[in-house]
Amino acid sequence: MSSLFIADLHLDDSRPQITSLFEQYLAGDDVRGADALYILGDLVEAWIGDDDDAELPRRTARATRAVRDAGVPVYFMAGNRDFLLGDAFAERAGLTLLEDGTVHDLYGTPTLLMHGDVLCTDDVTYQAVRRNVRTPEWKAQVLAMPLDARRALAAQARKDSRAHTGATQETIMDVNAQAVAQAMRKAGVGRLIHGHTHRPAIHRFDLDGQTAERIVLGDWYEQGSVLRIAPGTLQLSVLRD
Template identity: 75%
Template structure:
């Protein structure tokens, strides 16, 4: 018995080896024997809409739906890079969509699931942009653009980010401890699993006099990263192949 969690794959045509690693992992014995697989956001580097006719979305849908057809539920939560992903693609990919901040019970323990970006409250500039782009009006404006215009818009955003940071990898502020405590207290849980910050770790800490745990998922820029949760405990590891 085990459940798997991944996030921050940032799949992109420029990094085909990571897409191949993702496909291989979903076809692996570990994934095919899981009770469920959760993808907690930023599956791709940029999502321009469910109508994207590029090969990458199709490859993703084939891989995830094959896992679903094998009897493994696949849960998906949008992140800051793929928040435009909607129900049309979810159906194609065999996803069950989750709201950010969902609580699922894992082998008897209620666990808060988040992408993680809303916990980075010290990054005021990011939070302001996030608030703007998540409005229905902004989304409608973007989706009204022709597909090629959206593709060019996403490419420019990636180029601007690289020019600013000198890298294709994001420079991400870490979570705020008070925001973490507030979210966990509101949900009534002692365990939180999230991604976004690209700082994989298992943090054990005190939460109002109770033992608590925050697990941060790793990114897939250079290699794979997966969290395995079972009745025996948790294991967070990186890997370079599906075995």
């Protein structure tokens, strides 16, 4: 009995070994015997729309759909790279979509689930961009573009993101402690799980006189990272191909 959490896989044709690792893991006993699999954003390096006819989205959909067909629910929460993922792909891939900031009860512990980028409030440049691209108008405009134009836009966005990351202090791009506390208070929880920052760790801290817990999921750039939660236990582990 366990629930599994992954995030920030950033699946991309430039890292075929990671896509293979993802497929192998989802086909294995760890996932097929789980109570649920949660993917908390940035499943792919860039999502240009549910109508993308490339092979990678098809492979991804086959892998997650097989998990769902085996009787394991697969929950998906959009990240900053795949927020254009919609109902059509979710249906093909067997995904149950979650809103950022959803609370799920995990074996008796209400737990706040987030991608994590909204908590990085010190990065005001990123937050301004985020607000702009999440509007229905921006999404509709982009999704109306031809696929080739969207691919070019995604490539430019990745280039801009790398430039911003290289020019910004790491502390600014990390979560803000006050934003974390505010989100947990609003949700009424003592545990938060998120990704985005690529800094896997389990942080325990005081929240209004009680011990709280923030669990950060690792990325999948060079290896896999999985959080396993079972009644009374949790473990962050590394996967290698």
